[in-house]
Structures are given as structure tokens and as C-alpha cells.
Amino acid sequence: MKRTTSPARAFLRGIPVTAWMLLLVIGPLAFTFLMSFWSTDGMQITAAWTLKNYALFFTDPLYVSVLAKSILLALAIAVLAILTAYPLAYLVSFRIRRGKQLLFMLSIIPLWVSYLVRIIAWRTILGNKGVINSALLAIGAIREPLTFLLYNRFAIAITLTYICIPFVFIPVYTALEKIPRNILEASSDLGAGELRTFVNVVVPLSLPGLVTGFIFAFIIALGDYIIPIQLGGTQGIMYGNLIWNQFGFAFNWPLGAALGFILFGIAVAVLTATSRFGTTEGGFLNE
Amino acid sequence: MSSGTRKRGTGLKIFGALIYLFLYFPLVIVLIFSFSPTKTLVGMQGITLKWYQELFRDQGLLTAFLHTILIGLASVSIAIALGVSGAFFLSRVNFPGKGVFRTLVLLPYILPGIIMGISLLIFIRNFGIKLSWFTVLLGHVSFTVPIVMFQIMARLARMGPNYQAAAMDLGANPVQTFRYVTLPMIRTAIVGASLLAFTVSFDEIVISFFLTGSAWMTLPVYIYGMLRFGLSPKVYAISTIILCLSLVLITLMARYTGRSADVYRVGKQEARARR
Numbered sequence: 001m002k003r004t005t006s007p008a009r010a011f012l013r014g015i016p017v018t019a020w021m022l023l024l025v026i027g028p029l030a031f032t033f034l035m036s037f038w039s040t041d042g043m044q045i046t047a048a049w050t051l052k053n054y055a056l057f058f059t060d061p062l063y064v065s066v067l068a069k070s071i072l073l074a075l076a077i078a079v080l081a082i083l084t085a086y087p088l089a090y091l092v093s094f095r096i097r098r099g100k101q102l103l104f105m106l107s108i109i110p111l112w113v114s115y116l117v118r119i120i121a122w123r124t125i126l127g128n129k130g131v132i133n134s135a136l137l138a139i140g141a142i143r144e145p146l147t148f149l150l151y152n153r154f155a156i157a158i159t160l161t162y163i164c165i166p167f168v169f170i171p172v173y174t175a176l177e178k179i180p181r182n183i184l185e186a187s188s189d190l191g192a193g194e195l196r197t198f199v200n201v202v203v204p205l206s207l208p209g210l211v212t213g214f215i216f217a218f219i220i221a222l223g224d225y226i227i228p229i230q231l232g233g234t235q236g237i238m239y240g241n242l243i244w245n246q247f248g249f250a251f252n253w254p255l256g257a258a259l260g261f262i263l264f265g266i267a268v269a270v271l272t273a274t275s276r277f278g279t280t281e282g283g284f285l286n287e
Numbered sequence: 288m289s290s291g292t293r294k295r296g297t298g299l300k301i302f303g304a305l306i307y308l309f310l311y312f313p314l315v316i317v318l319i320f321s322f323s324p325t326k327t328l329v330g331m332q333g334i335t336l337k338w339y340q341e342l343f344r345d346q347g348l349l350t351a352f353l354h355t356i357l358i359g360l361a362s363v364s365i366a367i368a369l370g371v372s373g374a375f376f377l378s379r380v381n382f383p384g385k386g387v388f389r390t391l392v393l394l395p396y397i398l399p400g401i402i403m404g405i406s407l408l409i410f411i412r413n414f415g416i417k418l419s420w421f422t423v424l425l426g427h428v429s430f431t432v433p434i435v436m437f438q439i440m441a442r443l444a445r446m447g448p449n450y451q452a453a454a455m456d457l458g459a460n461p462v463q464t465f466r467y468v469t470l471p472m473i474r475t476a477i478v479g480a481s482l483l484a485f486t487v488s489f490d491e492i493v494i495s496f497f498l499t500g501s502a503w504m505t506l507p508v509y510i511y512g513m514l515r516f517g518l519s520p521k522v523y524a525i526s527t528i529i530l531c532l533s534l535v536l537i538t539l540m541a542r543y544t545g546r547s548a549d550v551y552r553v554g555k556q557e558a559r560a561r562r
Binding site for chain 2: 010013014016017024026027031032035084090091106107109113114116117118120121122123124125127165219220222223224225230240243244253256257263267
């Protein structure tokens with residue numbers, strides 16, 4: 001494909017989307033970056049330049065430790081989502097003939113089911129008077145409601161894994177569907193068993209999808225602030241809550257902007273670091 | 288060996304069935320609770336519609352519902368105008384830095400919602416604009432544009448530029464080419480993209496939360512407020528209605544995008560964009 005610059009007239013079409021980008025993407029992000037170097041005077045935000053918002057992040061152990069815990073939890077959630085979504089995608093892509101389209105739809109429908117409804121559902125299941133506890137009480141397995149189900153990291157992990165599964169399923173399934181089936185036959189003809197074919201052929205070829213899914217899940221989990229509020233309780237404060245608090249209770253927007261930009265930096269770093277996988281493997285899959 | 292293979296296959300199928308159970312059990316729970324006269328599942332007696340009747344008496348909820356529909360329609364209309372022109376721009380025009388431009392378009396879609404939420408809030412408040420329906424609309428336009436744009440781009444990529452070239456060769460002017468050749472070919476993609484963008488807008492809370500004033504609320508923000516007083520049966524009733532609405536939208540979406548695979552085109556494009 002030729003990579004030449006098009007005639008000037010063709011750029012007219014780009015005006016609306018460029019305006020949108022400047023007003024609703026670049027402008028807000030750039031302005032937030034600027035504000036992260038501002039100060040507060042009581043409740044008043046002043047454009048007095050300072051590094052103290054970033055200094056506070058590195059010196060106050062609260063911020064770094066919450067971020068570290070959130071990263072660990074997000075990693076755990078991404079791993080859990082892959083451990084559930086990968087086998088599911090493998091099953092639908094390789095093992096199902098009849099009803100494949102239906103199972104595919106069933107796997108991705110939860111993506112479009114309201115986020116809030118899913119939160120409500122998990123609060124209902126895990127609560128003290130929730131589905132699990134009332135069922136266990138009714139069959140006499142427990143006498144007191146289990147309290148470790150809700151308002152902690154466990155509840156956050158379950159709900160976010162639930163939300164991330166379709167986000168992992170889609171790129172993994174897409175990658176699996178692209179694997180030419182005769183490669184598997186070749187592997188089998190050369191004497192590799194099913195497991196060996198899976199480890200040496202299927203997994204490497206689906207790696208771009210796997211990485212994309214992992215990144216999706218990790219970023220979704222790391223940036224969430226509503227699930228920790230709804231299901232995390234006091235134990236389950238996440239990095240997103242620290243940002244949210246600066247806009248809600250604390251009213252320290254410059255600090256919130258700085259915390260937000262640190263999250264932005266992490267997201268961009270993760271996306272850039274993993275884009276390499278998309279390049280080489282994706283190129284191979286285009287054959 | 289064949290029996291071993293079969294056994295492994297069965298194990299995988301059982302695992303798959305358990306995951307589907309995990310995915311749908313919570314939704315079924317919401318559905319059941321919305322019809323339950325009592326708050327508990329064990330010993331549920333009979334079925335009631337009274338929580339649904341109560342919904343219709345909740346003036347605040349009805350207003351919020353109307354707001355959500357209006358915001359969805361408005362933001363999708365704007366996103367179609369911006370997204371279709373933008374899709375033609377990115378698909379057909381070459382310029383240096385195109386890859387970066389593509390990534391920037393996708394940012395509102397890839398970044399955690401909280402970053403877009405605080406950035407838009409800070410930017411909008413800096414211009415002294417008060418939080419209202421207008422600020423919520425801006426927030427929704429920020430993420431509906433990439434959704435529409437990448438759906439249309441996927442269709443344009445499958446079409447190739449030859450049809451337009453042929454029309455022009457046969458003497459059609461650019462307006463005629465668009466009206467009689469391009470538009471009919473991308474019409475279903477536009478409908479599919481609108482439904483997809485509307486579904487996302489209808490449900491959005493993470494960004495809206497930052498841009499909503501105290502008076503003008505969308506439905507998810509209103510329900511979030513209801514949750515402060517615990518899980519009431521009314522919450523389950525409105526949740527069930529939302530569930531049914533999203534199912535209808537998904538079914539329509541799958542139909543209009545032809546292959547249901549198009550539903551996830553944005554995610555695929557995202558992976559491609561990072562190359």
C-alpha cells in the first residue's frame with residue numbers, strides 16, 4: 001500500500017473528528033496534566049505551580065501501598081479472567097460444531113448487560129442475608145452468616161473477574177478462530193499429542209489475543225472505583241477510590257489530577273510495552 | 288488414546304457449562320428477586336408484580352429514564368455525524384502520524400473511565416460551565432464517537448475503495464456517489480453502530496458520575512443513589528427491565544451487523560491500531 005500524503009481537500013473530512021478530539025480528549029487530558037501541578041488554598045484551587053502533589057504520592061505511604069495492592073489485585077483478576085475465558089474460548093472455537101454461534105453470543109452477551117445490574121446481582125449473592133448465606137443457613141451447613149463474602153477484596157475480585165471474562169473471551173476467541181486448522185493436523189501428523197499441540201501450537205498462536213485480553217482485564221480492574229465502593233467496604237479501598245475521594249469528599253482536584261495522571265501513565269506504559277506482541281504475532285496471523 | 292481424548296473433551300465441556308452458569312446465575316437471581324413478594328429467596332411465596340407497579344409511581348425514576356433515552360439519542364446522533372466522517376477520513380486519507388491519530392481516537396475507549404471522567408470534569412469546570420444535561424452529553428459523546436467510528440471503519444475496510452472509484456468513473460459526483468453507492472453499503476453498519484453506542488450510553492455510569500449535577504440525573508446515576516438505602520425490591524424490578532432492554536438491543540445489533548461477530552469489532556480494531 002502506498003503511504004503518501006493525500007491532497008489537501010481530503011482533509012476537510014477530518015475536521016469534525018479532529019475538533020471532537022481536541023475538545024473532548026486532548027484538551028481535557030492536557031488540562032488535567034497541567035492542574036496536577038497546581039495547588040489548593042483551603043477549598044480554592046490556585047494556579048501556583050508545585051510538585052507537591054506528586055511528592056505526596058511518593059512520600060505518603062498510603063498512596064504507594066494502595067496502588068501496589070490495587071496492581072496486585074488487578075493482576076490476580078486478569079489471571080482469573082484468563083483462566084476462565086481462555087478454556088471457554090478454546091471450547092467454543094475448537095470443540096463445538098452445532099450451536100457454535102449461539103455459544104459465542106452467550107459468551108459475549110454479559111458484555112452488554114448493565115454494569116450496575118451486575119454489581120447489584122453480586123451484592124445480592126454475597127450479602128449477609130444474600131443468596132449464598134440463606135441457602136447455606138437453610139440446609140443447616142452454617143449457623144451464622146458467613147461474613148467474609150462481602151465488603152472485602154474477595155468480593156471485588158469475583159465481581160471484576162465476572163465483568164472481565166467477556167473482555168478476555170473476545171480477543172482470545174478471535175485469535176483462536178484465525179488459527180488455520182491444517183496447522184493442528186500437521187502437528188498431529190508429526191506425532192504431537194493433543195496437549196503438546198495445545199502448548200506448542202495453539203497457545204503461541206493465540207498469544208496476541210491472550211495479551212490483548214490480559215491488558216483489557218488489567219486496565220478495567222485497576223481503574224474501577226464503583227465496585228470497590230459497592231462491594232469492597234472499608235477493607236477494599238482501591239486506587240480508583242483515592243482519585244474519586246479528591247473530587248468527592250476531599251475536594252483536592254490538583255491532587256486528584258496528579259493521581260489520575262499516574263494511573264494514565266501506568267495504562268499507557270502497559271499498552272506500549274505489550275503492543276510489541278500485537279506487531280509480530282499479528283503480522284504472522286495475517287498470512 | 289481415543290477414550291482419553293474423549294474424557295478430556297468432556298472435562299472441558301463441564302468446565303464450560305460451569306462458566307456459563309457463573310455468567311448467567313447472577314442475572315437469573317436479579318430476575319427472580321424482582322418478582323418475589325419477600326426479600327429472601329428461600330421460602331419465596333408466590334409471584335408479585337407490585338415492585339413493577341411501584342416503579343411507575345416513582346416520578347424521579349421515570350424522569351431519569353427519560354433523561355437516559357434523550358442523552359442516548361442525542362449522543363448517538365452526534366457520534367454518527369462525527370464517526371462516519373471520521374471513519375472516511377481515517378480509512379481513505381493518508382497522512383504522517385495516522386497511527387497516533389487512530390490511537391488518540393481510541394483513548395476514551397481504552398483508558399479507565401475514571402481518567403476521562405476527571406479530565407472532562409476539570410476541563411469543563413475550568414470554562415465555568417455548570418454541571419447539567421449538557422455536560423453529561425459531552426461525556427457521552429466522548430466515548431460514543433470511537434465506538435461508531437471503528438464500526439464504520441471495519442465495514443469500509445471490508446468494502447475497499449473500488450466501488451466509489453467505479454461510481455466516479457461512471458460520472459457520479461461525490462454527493463451522488465455517497466448517496467447511491469456508499470451510503471447503501473454502510474447503512475446496516477450505521478444502524479448496528481448506533482445500537483451499540485446507544486447500549487453503552489444507556490448503561491454508562493463511571494464518566495456520567497463526575498459530570499452529573501445534583502438535579503439532572505441519568506437512570507444509572509439515579510439507581511446508584513437508590514442503592515445507598517440498600518437493595519430494595521424496586522431496584523431488582525428496574526434492573527430486570529434494563530436486562531430485558533439490553534437483550535432486545537443486542538439481538539437487533541446482531542441482526543444489523545450481519546454477522547454477530549461485528550459486535551466486537553471495536554476490540555479487534557483496537558488490537559490492530561496498536562501495531
